[in-house]
């Protein structure tokens with residue numbers, strides 16, 4: 001991918017690196033090229049940068065001291081969590097004049113308060129650890145996504161991550177009560193309040209969430225946790241077409257008494273890649289169908305003895321839909337292991353596509369009711385550019401969010417396929433704009449969609465974003481060349 005950072009900074013002076021080294025100590029500092037390598041390469045290898053140093057502070061005060069030094073010396077900083085982002089936002093540029101600030105050593109759970117349904121954490125805690133900690137207290141932290149074993153909560157909040165339960169619990173932004181942030185000049189903003197209601201002027205925390213590290217460094221957060229579901233039903237089904245998935249979701253809300261937690265749409269093409277490349281994944285149904293849905297209902301009420309629960313309700317619901325022809329075939333998970341097997345198929349889509357070869361990805365959202373026509377029009381538009389490309393639309397149908405991906409035609413190499421990158425993007429995003437959708441539903445902008453944001457957002461929106469960036473980071477030192485150019 002080309003370097004989009006227009007102002008190349010001077011090399012970082014040795015005196016600055018020494019000052020940073022003194023703050024974080026040997027455990028938190030390296031300039032060794034081999035040790036820095038894992039911090040400069042994007043996991044899909046779309047970006048390969050360089051850094052003057054990788055710095056891992058142990059606490060907020062060290063982050064603040066490092067930021068103060070960088071501010072005074074004019075050194076740009078790239079914050080990093082688990083490095084699972086999909087927009088290149090956490091990778092330094094190729095010029096090597098930036099330092100990487102990784103939050104990995106700040107990985108403590110500071111407090112769990114089951115009574116108030118809150119958990120206070122440092123930014124480097126891995127998402128899965130937060131989920132497990134909540135579960136150990138009979139609570140749920142509902143943010144859930146394919147990279148949960150590696151991504152860190154600071155990265156989740158900085159990208160305002162979505163995942164598979166947004167439908168019921170909202171995205172990362174809705175799971176936060178308070179934040180602590182180190183500003184680009186090294187000042188600490190302590191907004192670590194556990195308040196549900198707080199109308200004291202502008203909502204600062206929401207500025208930093210979704211900013212992809214361009215406005216400040218999130219160091220700690222107060223998260224919302226929820227009652228743990230006691231009765232979960234998971235079904236894998238073949239549906240007539242995408243319109244049937246929208247219809248079934250709309251009816252599922254009532255049938256489940258508003259307990260739909262996930263509704264994921266997949267195509268046969270996506271499944272073929274998963275079965276081909278991911279060991280241990282098998283088709284839950286016998287026949288071949290064009291479209292599939294993974295549906296999950298969760299209730300916090302345990303099934304009373306001898307009573308009926310979510311599974312029986314879902315069974316009756318699906319039976320009725322099968323009679324109507326919306327659902328063609330279905331199977332309900334009989335155990336947690338079987339439910340996990342269904343989820344593995346869904347969660348392995350990105351990995352399988354990566355192994356299959358080059359693909360061009362779009363993370364779009366439209367109104368839920370627009371999904372069927374969007375899929376039809378979007379596929380036709382992409383095929384006008386490359387007739388033999390293999391469309392792989394899948395995703396969070398309940399959020400109107402599709403990963404609208406195009407796999408290269410069989411045998412076509414990356415260079416040849418990527419020559420059509422711009423044209424394929426334009427074909428898809430023009431339809432997104434026409435139906436008032438978003439060109440980035442959950443992954444963010446980073447470097448990957450910088451030009452697209454400038455193309456598709458209005459001058460007023462871009463102007464407001466630039467004003468905010470200039471106000472907080474006048475020297476453009478916080479993750480420059482990502483999200484918005486000033």
Ligand SMILES: Cc1cc2nc3c(=O)[nH]c(=O)nc-3n(C[C@H](O)[C@H](O)[C@H](O)COP(=O)(O)OP(=O)(O)OC[C@H]3O[C@@H](n4cnc5c(N)ncnc54)[C@H](O)[C@@H]3O)c2cc1C
Pocket residue numbers: 078079080081082083084085086089090103123144145146147150151152153154155156157158159160161162163164211212213214216217218219350351442443479482
């Ligand atoms: C297999 C797979 C599945 C995925 N599924 C989903 C999905 O369903 N939904 C979804 O939304 N995303 C998904 N993602 C994308 C990714 O997991 C998320 O964007 C995740 O939230 C990134 O977290 P991270 O810790 O890896 O952040 P990183 O990749 O390290 O960083 C992401 C951005 O946040 C910034 N940043 C990191 N930490 C901080 C901090 N403490 N303060 C300020 N800025 C910071 C970085 O500079 C960068 O701009 C998926 C990724 C993979 C690999």
